[in-house]
Amino acid sequence: xxxxxxxxxxxxxxxxxxxxxxxxxxxxxxxxxxxxxxxxxxxxxxxxxxxxxxxxxxxxxxxxxxxxxxxxxxxxxxxxxxxxxxxxxxxxxxxxxxxxxxxxxxxxxxxxxxxxxxxxxxxxxxxx
Numbered sequence: 001x002x003x004x005x006x007x008x009x010x011x012x013x014x015x016x017x018x019x020x021x022x023x024x025x026x027x028x029x030x031x032x033x034x035x036x037x038x039x040x041x042x043x044x045x046x047x048x049x050x051x052x053x054x055x056x057x058x059x060x061x062x063x064x065x066x067x068x069x070x071x072x073x074x075x076x077x078x079x080x081x082x083x084x085x086x087x088x089x090x091x092x093x094x095x096x097x098x099x100x101x102x103x104x105x106x107x108x109x110x111x112x113x114x115x116x117x118x119x120x121x122x123x124x125x126x127x128x
Contacts, residue, residue: 005074006065009081013057016088020050041097049092056112060084063119070126080115087111 027043028034037044064084068077087108094104 001069003065003068005077005081006061006068009064009085010061012081012085013053013061013088017050017053017057020046020053020092024050045095045097049095052091052095053088056116057088060112060116060119063116063123066123067119070123072122072126076122080119083111083115087115 024043024046027040027046031038031040031043033040033043037047064077064080067080089108090104091108091112094102094106094108096102096105099105
């Protein structure tokens with residue numbers, strides 16, 4: 001079984017993960033900090049941006065693939081993918097060291113969770 005719609009978003013997110021990983025690696029090289037982040041809050045911020053994406057993305061893409069396998073229409077799959085991309089970019093941009101309640105951070109996190117809950121609910125509904 002192929003997953004053409006999910007594959008597009010998996011590829012896009014792969015590029016984003018690689019970009020963030022390279023930013024973290026470059027920052028580690030510049031600071032000479034190999035493990036954790038020392039006192040460098042900029043490095044800590046990039047580590048969390050990368051980590052937060054990787055903490056939510058695998059399950060979100062799995063849900064998307066399961067919805068595609070269960071024949072959710074491509075329009076809805078693309079809405080999920082675009083929404084997830086927008087949510088994760090908003091969270092990435094909104095995440096800051098000194099503003100834990102930045103609007104983009106909160107909106108990005110909330111939208112990610114809402115999309116995942118909607119996908120999970122659709123999967124359960126489609127199986128009943």
